[in-house]
Amino acid sequence: MLTQVLEKVAQRESLSHDEMAAAIGTMVGHECPPPQIAALLMALRMKGEAPAELSGAAAALRARAVRPPIGVTPLLDVVGTGGDGAGSLNLSTAAAVVAAAAGVSVAKHGNRSVSSRCGSADLLERLGVPIEAPAEETARRYHDSGFCFLFAPLYHPAMKAVAPVRRAMRVRTLFNMLGPLTNPVGVKRQLVGVFHPSKCELMARALMPSGVERAMIVSAECGLDEIAPEGKTHVAELRYGEIRSYAVTPADFGLEERSLASIKGGDPETNARLVRAVLAGEDAPARNGVLLNAGAALYVAGAANDLREGAALAAAVIDSGRALAKLGEIGDALRRAA
Secondary structure, three states: OOHHHHHHHHOOOOOOHHHHHHHHHHHHOOOOOHHHHHHHHHHHHHHOOOHHHHHHHHHHHHHOOOOOOOOOOOOEEEEEOOOOOOOEOOHHHHHHHHHHHOOOOEEEEEOOOOOOOOOHHHHHHHOOOOOOOOHHHHHHHHHHHOEEEEEHHHHOHHHHHOHHHHHHHOOOOHHHHOHHHOOOOOOOEEEEEOOOHHHHHHHHHHHHHHOOOEEEEEEEOOOOOOOOOOOOEEEEEEEOOEEEEEEEOHHHHOOOOOOHHHHEOOOHHHHHHHHHHHHOOOOOOOHHHHHHHHHHHHHHHOOOOOHHHHHHHHHHHHHOOHHHHHHHHHHHHHHHHO
16 A cells, blocks of 8 residues: 555655655555555655656566567667647657667657657557567567667556556656656667756656666757757756756757747648658758757767767768668568567
8 A cells, every 4th residue: 555655745755766666566566546546646746756756666667567678788769758738740759760770779668649649659650660569579670670669558568557547637747757767678878858847857867777878858948848949958968877957959969940830740640741751851841850859869879979960960861861761671670570
C-alpha cells in the first residue's frame, strides 16, 4: 500500500530514489486501489517532482520493461515528453532518421499522439515503417538498418495497470515525464524535449543515475518540447556527470530563423508528406526545424564537435540523399523483420 509514502509527500517531503521505485512497483503491480495512486500522483505534482523521484520511478519501469537484445552501445534516442499542445511537426522523429543516416546507432522510444494529432508512432507508421514487433525482431531490424523504433506500449506492459487512473485524472503527472527516462535498451546519448523550460535541469538530473553519458534537454520559450526555429530554446546539457544550462537560437547552428508556422503539423498523412519532403532535400518549410534538432542529436551522439557542425552535417546527409535512402532502408528492414 502507498499510505506511508503518501503521508510523506503530503508533508511536502521528497521521496528517495528507492522509495519512489518501490511505490511505482506497488502501483504497476496491482497492489493498491486506484484512489491511492491518484492521490500520490497529485501530491507529487503539487509538491513538485524531485530528480530522485523521477529516477526512481524510471528505474522501476525499466526493470519491468521488455528488453530487446540489441547489445550495441552507445545508442542515441531523440524523444520528447509531449504535452506542449503546439500541434507541431514531429521534428524529433525526423532528426532521429537523419542521425541514423549519418551513421549513428539509433533506438527511438515513442508512442502515439499525446498532445497533437500525430505522435512519433503515427508518423513512422504513415511513412511505411512497421512499429509493432517482438523484442527479437526489433533487435534484428536494428542490426539490419542501424535504427529501431521501440513502441512504448509493447515494451512497458506494466504501464497498463495505471492507464485507467491516468485517463480518469486528465492532468499532467509524473508519468508524463517518464517516457524519455525509460528507453528499454539503456541508451547512452539523448536529445530530450520537455514541455516547460523549468523541467530541463530536473530531467538532466533524473537522467544521471540511468547511465546516460551525454544529453541535451531542451524546451523552447515558445512552448515547444523541441529546439524551435524561432527565438530562444533553453538547454540543460549533461556531459559525463556535469550539467550546464544555457540558451540557444538558430544562429548558434549557423541557421536563419524561421517562423513557427514553418513547422506546423497536422494529421499523420500531412506530417508524413512534410517530413518526407525535408528528407528528400526539398526546400521545404520545415527544413530548418529538422536541421536544428538533427544537428543537436549529432552533437550529443559525438558525430559533431558543436551545434553548428552538427547542423552542417545534417544538411549534407539530407542533400546527399542519404536521409531519404535511410528511411526506405528502415522500412525495408522492419518489414523483413516483421
